[in-house]
């Protein structure tokens with residue numbers, strides 16, 4: 858069987874022609890470098906994505922904190938991951954690198970903060 862997979866390892870974005878049988882790649886063509894092979898193999902047989910989103914901060918100087926998974930997770934679990942993350946609320950202070958959700962959906966990936974959020978100013982004084 859044949860497929861065309863756009864390699865996104867670099868901005869060239871080669872349209873790689875792939876010939877495959879079941880879980881084996883027989884040949885690739887139109888790639889400008891050898892990095893395409895591993896990318897195409899992963900994308901076809903074990904596609905993964907890093908999840909980036911934001912989480913509500915209760916009483917924070919900012920209403921949301923940006924977060925991401927510290928490793929990629931199976932693409933098939935991204936929708937469930939987004940649903941799980943959107944139920945999470947955190948309290949400030951939040952620091953870059955803080956683990957917001959450990960072992961997201963059993964994937965082994967942690968959801969970590971990618972910025973700092975301090976508590977809201979009280980306005981007193």
Ligand code: SF4
Nearest residue numbers: 864867870871890893
């Ligand atoms: S095949 Fe090589 S040159 Fe082409 S997009 Fe992938 S990494 Fe870039």
